[in-house]
Amino acid sequence: MDSAALVHRLHFAFTITFHYLFPQLTMGLAPLIVVLKTLALRRNDETYTQAARFWARIFGINFVIGVVTGIPMEFQFGTNWSHFSRFAGGVIGQTLAMEGMFAFFLESAFLGLFLYGEKRLSPRAHWWSAVAVFLGSWLSGFFIVATDAWMQNPVGYSKAADGSVQLSSFWELVLNPWAWWQYAHNMSGAVITGAFVMASVGAFYLLWGKFEEHARIFVRVGVIAGLIFTILQVFPTGDSQGRMIAHKQPVTLAAMEALFDNTPGAPLVLIGQPDVAQRKIDNPLVLPKMLSFLTYRRWEAEVKGLNNFPPDAWPDNIPLLYFAYHIMVGLGTIFIAVMVVAALLLWRGVLFRSRWMLWILLLSLPFPYIANTAGWMTAEIGRQPWLVYGLMRTSEGYSKLVSAGNGLFTLLGFMGMYTVLAILFLFLVGREIENGPVAQPAAAH
Amino acid sequence: MPTVWFIIVSVMIAAYVVLDGFDLGAGIIYLFAGRTTDDRRTILRSIGPVWDGNEVWLLAAGGTLYFAYPQLYASAFSGFYLPLMMVLWLLMLRGIGIELRSHMENPVWQGFFDVVFCCSSGLLAIFFGAALGNVIRGVPLGSDGYFFEPLWTNFRLGPYPGILDWYTVMAGVVALVTLTAHGALYLTLKTDGELGIRARGVAMTVWPVQVALTLLSLVATWFVRPSIKENYLAYPIGFLIPLVVFASLVMLRVATGKGKELQAFLASCVYITGMLVGAVFALYPVVLPASTDPAYNLTIYNASAAHHGLIVGLVWWTIGMILCVGYFVFVYRMFRGKVQLEGGGY
Numbered sequence: 001m002d003s004a005a006l007v008h009r010l011h012f013a014f015t016i017t018f019h020y021l022f023p024q025l026t027m028g029l030a031p032l033i034v035v036l037k038t039l040a041l042r043r044n045d046e047t048y049t050q051a052a053r054f055w056a057r058i059f060g061i062n063f064v065i066g067v068v069t070g071i072p073m074e075f076q077f078g079t080n081w082s083h084f085s086r087f088a089g090g091v092i093g094q095t096l097a098m099e100g101m102f103a104f105f106l107e108s109a110f111l112g113l114f115l116y117g118e119k120r121l122s123p124r125a126h127w128w129s130a131v132a133v134f135l136g137s138w139l140s141g142f143f144i145v146a147t148d149a150w151m152q153n154p155v156g157y158s159k160a161a162d163g164s165v166q167l168s169s170f171w172e173l174v175l176n177p178w179a180w181w182q183y184a185h186n187m188s189g190a191v192i193t194g195a196f197v198m199a200s201v202g203a204f205y206l207l208w209g210k211f212e213e214h215a216r217i218f219v220r221v222g223v224i225a226g227l228i229f230t231i232l233q234v235f236p237t238g239d240s241q242g243r244m245i246a247h248k249q250p251v252t253l254a255a256m257e258a259l260f261d262n263t264p265g266a267p268l269v270l271i272g273q274p275d276v277a278q279r280k281i282d283n284p285l286v287l288p289k290m291l292s293f294l295t296y297r298r299w300e301a302e303v304k305g306l307n308n309f310p311p312d313a314w315p316d317n318i319p320l321l322y323f324a325y326h327i328m329v330g331l332g333t334i335f336i337a338v339m340v341v342a343a344l345l346l347w348r349g350v351l352f353r354s355r356w357m358l359w360i361l362l363l364s365l366p367f368p369y370i371a372n373t374a375g376w377m378t379a380e381i382g383r384q385p386w387l388v389y390g391l392m393r394t395s396e397g398y399s400k401l402v403s404a405g406n407g408l409f410t411l412l413g414f415m416g417m418y419t420v421l422a423i424l425f426l427f428l429v430g431r432e433i434e435n436g437p438v439a440q441p442a443a444a445h
Numbered sequence: 446m447p448t449v450w451f452i453i454v455s456v457m458i459a460a461y462v463v464l465d466g467f468d469l470g471a472g473i474i475y476l477f478a479g480r481t482t483d484d485r486r487t488i489l490r491s492i493g494p495v496w497d498g499n500e501v502w503l504l505a506a507g508g509t510l511y512f513a514y515p516q517l518y519a520s521a522f523s524g525f526y527l528p529l530m531m532v533l534w535l536l537m538l539r540g541i542g543i544e545l546r547s548h549m550e551n552p553v554w555q556g557f558f559d560v561v562f563c564c565s566s567g568l569l570a571i572f573f574g575a576a577l578g579n580v581i582r583g584v585p586l587g588s589d590g591y592f593f594e595p596l597w598t599n600f601r602l603g604p605y606p607g608i609l610d611w612y613t614v615m616a617g618v619v620a621l622v623t624l625t626a627h628g629a630l631y632l633t634l635k636t637d638g639e640l641g642i643r644a645r646g647v648a649m650t651v652w653p654v655q656v657a658l659t660l661l662s663l664v665a666t667w668f669v670r671p672s673i674k675e676n677y678l679a680y681p682i683g684f685l686i687p688l689v690v691f692a693s694l695v696m697l698r699v700a701t702g703k704g705k706e707l708q709a710f711l712a713s714c715v716y717i718t719g720m721l722v723g724a725v726f727a728l729y730p731v732v733l734p735a736s737t738d739p740a741y742n743l744t745i746y747n748a749s750a751a752h753h754g755l756i757v758g759l760v761w762w763t764i765g766m767i768l769c770v771g772y773f774v775f776v777y778r779m780f781r782g783k784v785q786l787e788g789g790g791y
Contacts (some may be wrong), residue, residue, distance in 0.1 A: 078522025089515020
């Protein structure tokens with residue numbers, strides 16, 4: 001890999017990883033805010049209205065950072081990955097342009113009304129503006145996932161004379177089975193982030209002994225949503241996603257598990273360090289036959305190992321892929337445990353007094369972000385060495401005329417800019433949390 | 446079909462410049478027109494509910510360009526790599542400048558974001574003008590349809606120019622002045638009191654400069670790309686465009702003088718649209734001219750996506766556009782009238 005290719009990969013990886021910290025909370029909080037606003041309308045209770053307003057303020061800050069870090073993503077297809085854009089634009093231009101036409105316009109038009117129009121609108125109209133923002137953000141998620149799904153599992157295209165690919169079936173593109181499972185898995189992951197953040201802030205207030213009435217709402221909504229979506233995250237969405245990978249990208253599955261030999265009754269590795277040079281796993285801790293069962297629903301089924309495939313078809317960073325996948329799955333399992341216990345305590349009516357559990361909820365805040373990031377790393381590193389699976393290699397897709405030096409210049413620029421954004425975000429959100437849900441919103445502009 | 450999409454993309458870009466143009470312009474004169482804290486809050490409130498939606502036109506136009514002309518998107522975006530990245534940074538700074546400023550009542554905090562907002566708005570106007578200048582002048586396309594332009598070479602024209610030469614710098618200044626006037630007219634329309642009077646003063650002061658620069662840019666463009674006259678000579682109806690441009694300039698001045706705020710602002714919209722249509726009319730069917738060899742020009746034929754995709758796109762684009770116009774009409778109606786500081790919201 002020459003250095004320009006590496007710089008362009010890092011450029012995209014860095015900007016997309018940082019960007020996705022924000023939309024996952026946007027997409028995760030949006031439905032929860034709709035829930036809060038619905039409860040406020042139904043019960044005609046000021047506490048719920050204040051709760052919704054509090055989360056809308058955090059949503060607003062989060063949204064701004066999400067928008068400004070999202071703009072570069074669309075540009076980078078052209079700036080850093082121009083050969084890929086020329087090759088695939090005839091297909092994925094569809095989904096990316098539709099995102100702008102259907103999601104961004106909807107979102108941006110109603111966000112202003114939602115954040116600042118509460119006094120101009122009736123409660124019901126304001127509720128609708130929250131629903132519109134929710135729909136916009138979830139549509140946006142779909143078009144992006146559909147774009148990635150096409151890169152994972154290209155469908156609905158034909159090859160043109162100039163070597164590019166062009167759309168042959170719109171419905172195959174939007175109904176790509178990969179897209180729908182990936183979307184379900186991804187959106188469920190976003191709601192998990194939203195639920196954990198909401199529960200965590202609620203736990204913080206309860207431990208602090210302030211704003212307890214609001215805090216109980218946050219914890220209750222967070223834990224109930226968390227319980228539902230941590231389970232959906234594993235079954236059916238995660239399970240189906242995994243089996244799709246086994247079916248369409250068998251080499252990726254083998255690399256995710258660092259499975260080198262063809263193995264009947266393959267075990268599921270819980271912990272261990274892959275040693276690619278020696279083609280084995282060090283210090284493995286395994287569940288026997290589990291991988292075969294999960295993948296093929298038969299305990300004795302044979303799972304194909306990496307040795308079956310030529311090394312130039314292997315993902316180019318197997319240890320990173322392996323760890324990303326195991327971190328995602330491990331955290332996902334722990335999330336279920338946390339939410340099941342919290343939900344039991346809630347059901348028994350003792351959660352708000354169980355300080356140990358509140359501490360766990362409080363401290364769990366960063367982990368859904370890590371799990372979501374690790375999940376996307378699994379998807380994207382797992383697709384390597386392909387940029388479009390089976391059609392275009394990553395090494396063929398970047399902008400050949402943009403040198404490593406120019407790429408590094410802008411990568412460093414983004415790093416500096418994003419450091420500032422991160423500091424501003426944490427500072428402002430920290431202030432909002434400190435001020436609490438009862439505080440009057442700062443005069444908007 | 447490529448022609449249809451040529452028109453659609455041009456319309457979307459024009460919509461972007463007209464719409465985001467007024468909030469960029471409001472940013473350019475922000476420090477000057479907004480003397481007091483209340484003035485500044487009023488300016489921000491006048492663009493607050495709409496600036497993000499306006500900026501989405503840039504994203505939507507970009508997405509549509511990608512979809513309809515993948516080859517153009519790939520070539521232009523990678524070729525203009527450095528200035529585009531700077532545009533992105535400016536867009537980010539501007540976005541946080543507008544949105545984060547109000548989160549703290551501290552004068553140091555607000556003063557910082559005031560300057561960020563004003564400077565990024567001005568620089569963006571210059572960058573966008575220079576970008577248009579580059580497209581009209583032509584870029585050093587190779588036989589493979591790609592190029593990479595340095596930021597500047599010797600500021601002269603030639604087969605291997607930089608992003609900035611005297612012509613594109615001039616285009617940047619034209620854009621800066623045009624959007625200054627546009628933003629000033631928007632503020633005249635949306636605010637009253639001292640602020641409105643000051644904004645109107647800006648528009649009046651800038652007007653002679655605007656006229657002079659419009660003439661200069663026409664002459665300069667004629668000189669830089671003599672081939673622009675071909676389409677006009679082939680379709681003489683095109684000569685209506687410069688007539689409309691100058692008529693709208695006159696209209697703009699007259700209406701501002703008489704205090705007809707809406708008319709003046711609309712005249713500015715027509716002026717901007719006319720300038721863009723004039724450029725696009727001259728370029729067609731070329732979308733990115735080559736300064737190296739006209740044989741390397743990117744045209745709507747060799748840069749577009751395949752027929753089937755373009756047909757499919759027409760269906761969803763139409764649906765999307767109807768929805769979008771609906772949202773915009775709704776939001777602009779919600780926030781119609783002069784901005785008042787009292788009362789909640791923006």
